[in-house]
Amino acid sequence: MHVKVTLLGDLRPPEQQGTIGFDLPEDVDLSxxxxxxxxxxGEALKERxxxxxxxxxxxxxxxxxxxxxxxxxxxFNAQLNEGDTVVFMPPIAGx
Amino acid sequence: MGGYTGKFLRVNLSTGQIxxxxxxxxxxxxxxxxxxxxxxxxYDEIEPGIDPLGPENKLIFTAGPIAGTKAQSFARWMVxxxxxxxxxxxxxxxGGDFAAWLKFAGLDMIIxxxxxxxxxxxxxxxxxxxxxxxxxxxxxxxxxxxxAIREEIGDKKAKLxxxxxxxxxxxxxxxxESDRRTASRGGVGAVMGSKKLKAIAIxxxxxxxxxxxxxxxxxxxxxxxxxxxxxxxxxSFSTTGTAMVDFMNxxxxxxxxxxxxxxxxxxxxxxxxxxxxxxxxxxxxxNCMVRCGKVYRVPSGPYEGAVNEGPExxxxxxxxxxxxxxEIGVTVAADGLCDDLGxxxxxxxxxxxxxxxxxxxxxxxxxxxxxxxxxxxxxAALMELLKQIANREGLGDLLAEGSVRFGQKIGQGAEKYxxxxxxxxxxxxxxxxVKAHGLSFATSTIGGSHCIGYAPQEIxxxxxxxxxxxxxxxxxxxxxxxxxxxxxxxxxxIGCVFPGCxxxxxxxxxxxxxTAATGVEEFGDVGYLLKVAERIYNVERxxxxxxxxxxxxxxxPERLLKEPLIGGPAAGQIFERDPLLDQYYExxxxxKETGVPTEARLKKLGLEDVAADFKNLGKV
Numbered sequence: 001m002h003v004k005v006t007l008l009g010d011l012r013p014p015e016q017q018g019t020i021g022f023d024l025p026e027d028v029d030l031s032x033x034x035x036x037x038x039x040x041x042g043e044a045l046k047e048r049x050x051x052x053x054x055x056x057x058x059x060x061x062x063x064x065x066x067x068x069x070x071x072x073x074x075x076f077n078a079q080l081n082e083g084d085t086v087v088f089m090p091p092i093a094g095x
Numbered sequence: 096m097g098g099y100t101g102k103f104l105r106v107n108l109s110t111g112q113i114x115x116x117x118x119x120x121x122x123x124x125x126x127x128x129x130x131x132x133x134x135x136x137x138y139d140e141i142e143p144g145i146d147p148l149g150p151e152n153k154l155i156f157t158a159g160p161i162a163g164t165k166a167q168s169f170a171r172w173m174v175x176x177x178x179x180x181x182x183x184x185x186x187x188x189x190g191g192d193f194a195a196w197l198k199f200a201g202l203d204m205i206i207x208x209x210x211x212x213x214x215x216x217x218x219x220x221x222x223x224x225x226x227x228x229x230x231x232x233x234x235x236x237x238x239x240x241x242x243a244i245r246e247e248i249g250d251k252k253a254k255l256x257x258x259x260x261x262x263x264x265x266x267x268x269x270x271x272e273s274d275r276r277t278a279s280r281g282g283v284g285a286v287m288g289s290k291k292l293k294a295i296a297i298x299x300x301x302x303x304x305x306x307x308x309x310x311x312x313x314x315x316x317x318x319x320x321x322x323x324x325x326x327x328x329x330x331s332f333s334t335t336g337t338a339m340v341d342f343m344n345x346x347x348x349x350x351x352x353x354x355x356x357x358x359x360x361x362x363x364x365x366x367x368x369x370x371x372x373x374x375x376x377x378x379x380x381x382n383c384m385v386r387c388g389k390v391y392r393v394p395s396g397p398y399e400g401a402v403n404e405g406p407e408x409x410x411x412x413x414x415x416x417x418x419x420x421x422e423i424g425v426t427v428a429a430d431g432l433c434d435d436l437g438x439x440x441x442x443x444x445x446x447x448x449x450x451x452x453x454x455x456x457x458x459x460x461x462x463x464x465x466x467x468x469x470x471x472x473x474x475a476a477l478m479e480l481l482k483q484i485a486n487r488e489g490l491g492d493l494l495a496e497g498s499v500r501f502g503q504k505i506g507q508g509a510e511k512y513x514x515x516x517x518x519x520x521x522x523x524x525x526x527x528x529v530k531a532h533g534l535s536f537a538t539s540t541i542g543g544s545h546c547i548g549y550a551p552q553e554i555x556x557x558x559x560x561x562x563x564x565x566x567x568x569x570x571x572x573x574x575x576x577x578x579x580x581x582x583x584x585x586x587x588x589i590g591c592v593f594p595g596c597x598x599x600x601x602x603x604x605x606x607x608x609x610t611a612a613t614g615v616e617e618f619g620d621v622g623y624l625l626k627v628a629e630r631i632y633n634v635e636r637x638x639x640x641x642x643x644x645x646x647x648x649x650x651x652p653e654r655l656l657k658e659p660l661i662g663g664p665a666a667g668q669i670f671e672r673d674p675l676l677d678q679y680y681e682x683x684x685x686x687k688e689t690g691v692p693t694e695a696r697l698k699k700l701g702l703e704d705v706a707a708d709f710k711n712l713g714k715v
Binding site: 009017018058060062064067068069071072085087090 | 331368555566664
């Protein structure tokens, strides 16, 4: 299946613009996608997202799957589907 | 008692009389300061139904009890009045150094009443107060007049609050400016213009705010600074300020083309990194280590060389998605123009966005626009209209009335394209994709504002007091009340909503700072402070009820209630007004059918006088 990923702010690798496409096996969940991102862009990217204990993200790191906060739709076990859009948002501020 | 100076100034611009008055212990105990003082005095001293631009209206400047101290992010100033844009209670907040200077000058508040026949400015120096001729300054923009008055009084470091041409011309969303910081919303600058008051100038060589327990206060400030430094968000906010277009666009709540769509095509050109590349320096308010202000210089393109302190997020939006443009340079140039002319960027951008949609639909034509083509992406037309609004020329004269009146004057059903709540233009979040945030727009005591009850749980995922799924309705009424009451408490000290949003400033911190600063025993109890906050919010609501606002006014434009949001991850969402309002009134203890605070709730909050007023008016 094909999943679209957007990395905002300083998460985005310098050479990468806009949305990134990932072709993944059918049964992959969010944690599988994050593993794949680590494989493609290096472990440092994973380390920016995941808390060292690996059970959660860093505080205020937001992950949206089709606009929904991942925490409310299964957490890291949230199943991904063909055409899903996943956005990773580091802490950013405003008003 | 520390913290307060204990004094305020009453200036009658009709008679020229200026008097010093004492705050009184009761006012302090029952309303704390800042927003509390403004709301209480406006309710008590203004008769219902008065013309906001007439001499009967009052303009109340306040500084909080810990402004001018070393506590971080508390040196903001507030203006309270009856709004010429909405006809409601209005409070608008500005930053910079003005609040600290007001305190150093020995004042917690200035109440301005009546109106002058000729332009004047209020000069404050060494405990002396004088209304001076401002004829030579009338017509100057906000940057020019601050320089000119500083030169006249011989103090280059004087702090001013002033209006520009928009305020003089009674643009209903004119602002008040101090250095490059603004109290932008609701037309407070038009009220100042109606009083023919060009500026307040404070000449003061520094000063010190007395504290009840200086050691305890210093310990709390140390703790506050450590909290800031240890927060991940602090570093991001300090570096980028509020440049978060890509964040909101990714959530699909970046209101595009007059709130039809949730994402702007080509938004990448407006991403925070591009603002970062244009950034020249950081600026900040008095004793605030965040320094969220950014000076940008446009390096190339049609606005090459434009430079301004700002825009911040709302203005980035106001001059891009409203007109379907992703030209980053115009957001800096238009922001600078609005600062100079003295008008609110949110309302100005939104009413122009409405005009663009009316032009697209053929409801207005080139005959109405004086030949301007209001086609999406035409940012040059936006710049021209901003000048026309401030000078009340051409189509700008109608736009200067705000979206609702503009729609009414155009007719042909144009009113429904006004993207306002209670007549004030909504800021840069589509309420359909963030329900508690939207519910606060609908129920806010000042109309379409993000600051009255910002929902950081939905926007930033901050789980305080609990996490919240942005699309769900459950518990959103109570959450909105919590957010609004928190902000009201924050604004009794006129703390900044940005660090407030992230809860770097907690209720407990405010309690400890207030107690150490003032020595008022009651302030040591967080429950007491939150009760005062709720009391203040109910006084603001009571002001609006007295003016005829009730449940039917707690709404959002029909578009948001009926048309599903187009584009992006929040596509298909609408704003479910009625179930959300029912929840909210229940949490507030207000009558579900009318939205009026019940007698029981008013009495519980110590507002027996308001309950009696409501009885006399047949409201309960």
